[in-house]
Amino acid sequence: MTRYFLLLFLSFILFSGSLLAKTFIVKPNNSIKEAILQASGYDTIMVKAGVYNENLISIEKPLTIIGEDGAIVDSQEGDEIFIVQSDHVTIQNMTLKNIGVSYIKDRAAIRLNRVRDVKILNNTLINTFFGIYLQKSNNCVVDGNKIIGGGEDESTAGNAIHIWQGKRIQISNNEVSFHRDGIYFEFVDESYIANNISRNNMRYGLHFMFSNNDLYENNRFQNNGSGVAVMFSKHIEMIENEFLDNWGGASYGLLLKEISDGSIESNNFSRNTVGIYAEGANRLSIKNNLFHNNGKAMDIKGNSLDNQIIKNDFVGNTFEVLTNSKSNLNHFEGNYWSQYSGYDLNKDGIGDVPHRPVNLFAIVTDKIPAASMLLHSFLVNSLDAAERLFPQFIPEQLIDQKPKIKPNHYDQN
Numbered sequence: 582m583t584r585y586f587l588l589l590f591l592s593f594i595l596f597s598g599s600l601l602a603k604t605f606i607v608k609p610n611n612s613i614k615e616a617i618l619q620a621s622g623y624d625t626i627m628v629k630a631g632v633y634n635e636n637l638i639s640i641e642k643p644l645t646i647i648g649e650d651g652a653i654v655d656s657q658e659g660d661e662i663f664i665v666q667s668d669h670v671t672i673q674n675m676t677l678k679n680i681g682v683s684y685i686k687d688r689a690a691i692r693l694n695r696v697r698d699v700k701i702l703n704n705t706l707i708n709t710f711f712g713i714y715l716q717k718s719n720n721c722v723v724d725g726n727k728i729i730g731g732g733e734d735e736s737t738a739g740n741a742i743h744i745w746q747g748k749r750i751q752i753s754n755n756e757v758s759f760h761r762d763g764i765y766f767e768f769v770d771e772s773y774i775a776n777n778i779s780r781n782n783m784r785y786g787l788h789f790m791f792s793n794n795d796l797y798e799n800n801r802f803q804n805n806g807s808g809v810a811v812m813f814s815k816h817i818e819m820i821e822n823e824f825l826d827n828w829g830g831a832s833y834g835l836l837l838k839e840i841s842d843g844s845i846e847s848n849n850f851s852r853n854t855v856g857i858y859a860e861g862a863n864r865l866s867i868k869n870n871l872f873h874n875n876g877k878a879m880d881i882k883g884n885s886l887d888n889q890i891i892k893n894d895f896v897g898n899t900f901e902v903l904t905n906s907k908s909n910l911n912h913f914e915g916n917y918w919s920q921y922s923g924y925d926l927n928k929d930g931i932g933d934v935p936h937r938p939v940n941l942f943a944i945v946t947d948k949i950p951a952a953s954m955l956l957h958s959f960l961v962n963s964l965d966a967a968e969r970l971f972p973q974f975i976p977e978q979l980i981d982q983k984p985k986i987k988p989n990h991y992d993q994n
Contacts, residue, residue: 607633613646613654614638628652628675636660636680643669648676648704656680656690662709663691671700678707682737689714689739693721701726711739712760717746723755730759735783740765744772752777762788763805770794778803785810785836786827789817798822802834808853810836817843827853834875837862837885844868850875856898859885868892869989877903886910894988895919895938902938902979909979913938917985925986936984 602623605616609631616626622642630651636659640646644667652674654662658681663672677690689711693699697719706712708731713723723742732738741757743765744750750772757763763779766772767790774797779786786802787809789795798820802808808824810833811817817840824834834853835845839861847869850856856875857867862885870893872878878898881888883906894917895901901920915931916938923932 609633617642617644617646620644623669636662637664638662639664639666640670641666643667645671646673646675647671648674650674652676653678656709661688661690661692665691665693665696665699668697668699670696671702672704673700673702674704676705676707677709680709680711682710682732684736687711687714687739687743689743692716693718697721700724705729706741707731709739711743712741712757713743715744715747715750718744719748719750721747721749722751723753724751725754726756728755728757728760730761730782732760732783735761738783740788741779741782744769748772751775758782762786763802764788766790766792766795768792773797775799777801780804782806788812789814792817796820801825802827804828807832807836808834810838811840811843812836812838813840815841815843819843819845819848821847823849823851824853824856825849825851829854833858837865841865845870849873850878855880857881859888861885863887865889866891870894871990872896872898872901874898876900879903881911882906883908888912889914891915892985892989893917894990896988904939904979911979913979913981915983915985915989916981917988918981921984923984930986932984932986936981937979938981939979 604625604627605620607613607616607626607628613633613635625645628648630649633654634657635654636656653676656662656679658679662677680688680690690706690709691701691713693715695717699721701713701723703725706728712728728741730738738761740762741760742752746768748770752764752774754776756778758781760782761784763782763786765788769792772795777800780803782805784806786805789811790813792814794816796818801823803825805827808827827834832854834850834856837859841863844866849871851873854876856872856878859881865888867888867890872895874897877900878895880903888911890911890913892915896919901918918936918938921936923934926933
């Protein structure tokens with residue numbers, strides 16, 4: 582009974598606090614910073630349309646800041662704009678712009694510093710060096726923001742959404758472009774990235790470092806230096822994403838380095854220099870993905886072990902699989918290979934002869950890139966013939982024993 586009355590008392594206090602909360606109206610001839618100083622915890626600040634030339638606005642109490650359409654805060658190439666140092670803060674529907682480039686400080690339009698339960702919703706950030714920066718913060722939501730950078734190279738561009746040390750962060754429904762990295766995770770665990778569009782970034786659309794137990798799904802990574810890099814991480818789930826048009830001398834749809842025990846399922850890798858590049862990637866489930874019109878569909882190095890590469894569709898790629906080892910400790914089964922030249926006499930949908938997806942010319946061009954100009958030449962046809970006569974030139978164990986005759990996405994089972 583005592584516990585019941587305590588809960589009732591706490592509920593009354595919270596309800597009374599909400600009744601006492603005020604709404605402050607800020608107009609262009611007023612100061613957002615001054616309104617924050619006058620407000621009490623859990624008040625709301627409504628920012629009217631207009632331009633506010635302010636920066637270094639510190640938020641040290643629970644507040645909701647909502648901008649009317651056309652509410653713009655311009656730092657005028659100066660320092661950061663909002664610095665959130667309190668839990669339970671919401672910043673919504675603001676336009677923030679023109680953070681100056683700094684080589685000694687990671688300036689951001691919105692910085693969260695050692696907080697939790699903060700929401701950054703539906704804002705527009707333009708030319709802000711770093712966009713939204715979370716450090717040592719947990720249980721936060723970054724949703725519905727549009728972040729457009731203005732840097733000309735990696736030295737003058739920060740990351741659109743940057744998280745350093747955090748747990749249970751949700752990054753969803755954002756559009757990020759023209760930054761160094763679109764989304765950057767370092768030491769970020771148990772977090773969720775969904776329904777974002779990350780394109781035209783200089784380095785990576787999404788970059789993981791030392792982050793574990795995260796899920797990213799239904800995102801599009803398009804026309805970046807490389808699509809996504811997952812490094813030194815484990816238990817990462819990558820589901821139903823699009824890796825598109827990531828072209829260049831060292832561009833990948835997905836770069837995997839020293840990761841383990843994750844899944845890559847139902848993704849679309851199309852028109853990338855390399856669909857998946859894997860080095861030190863172990864115990865991954867790579868399943869039900871489409872590799873379409875890439876230079877190399879997969880480049881999987883010999884130190885990548887115990888991966889299950891099952892029921893993927895390899896369609897129209899210049900090279901299907903490349904490796905630097907004569908051995909193979911990964912399992913390929915039930916994939917569709919458009920370069921498969923076998924047959925299916927018993928009509929069970931599975932090729933009657935195995936498929937070897939590594940070809941000799943792929944190995945040659947990997948060691949001598951200039952040789953790619955000979956593609957489709959008589960010499961390459963001769964190499965194909967030599968490969969069939971002398972298969973010891975290619976990894977004997979890298980083989981799909983049950984290649985599909987039709988693409989798996991036609992298979993309803």
